[in-house]
Amino acid sequence: MTASMDGVRARGTHEAVAVAARCGLATRGVLYVLVGLLALQIAFGDTEEVADRSGALSELSGRPFGQVLVWAVALGLVAMALWRLSEAVFGASGPDGRKLTKRAGAAARSVFYAVVAFSVVSFAVGRGGGRSSDEQSRDVTAKVLGAPAGQWLVALVGIGIAVGGIVIIVSAVRLTFREEMDIARLHERVRQGVEALGVIGGVARGVVFTAAGGILVHAAVSYDPQKAKGMDDTLRSFAGTPAGPWLLVAVATGLLLFGVFSWAMAVWPRV
Known part of the structure; x- marks a missing residue:
């Protein structure tokens, strides 16, 4: 009886994790x-x-039922955080350094x-969450730069x-995202399409992160939070x-495709 109950609980936990993963990935795709x-x-x-x-x-809040949509995004991101937390806490462990790295x-x-x-949530309740990422980045950078060793901290x-x-970028090119997807059962052309979305979208996302990091280092070196x-x-x-606006077009298209790829991950997750 105990073994049976443990099995039921295990299946229930697995199903809950799968739902959290799907909701989180779908929400990431929307954003x-x-x-x-x-x-x-x-x-x-x-x-x-x-x-x-x-x-x-x-954009979402300006649509019909906009407030509901914003709260749905908040809940989806909470689900995403819980899914990743479950991976960190209950994921594979042992002497394999790669497993430990994945958990970290x-x-x-x-x-x-x-x-x-x-x-x-702050945006939804109207408590400053509507501030742009640029304003938030400059404010936080200014505060950290004013702290002891702040310049080094911002640079790091x-x-x-x-x-x-x-x-x-490297992970996208190496197709490591396949480890999180159940794509073995997909038709060959569908699989190739999903992989193309993952590579293009992942590279674009990585380029944005790399550029943002480089800009922050520049702000630290110049000791100017406005940068x-x-x-x-x-x-x-x-x-x-x-390259002019065409480089922005390429990166923006890549981010859009990464959103579509996130939806594909939501449909075929490996959890």
């Missing part, structure tokens, strides 16, 4: 699709748009999505973000390169 679309509008001349999380939430990465992701979920954070972006940039200004900086 990246919206940010990608907003960035495309900026690339084609609509400079009033804000291509970051606050801009995406503003899952813990970091859990914290990240918990912070993002909190910002969305920037380096960490940039390295994280490079890791995202710190959130996602919106980081994306706009691509339009200021010799």
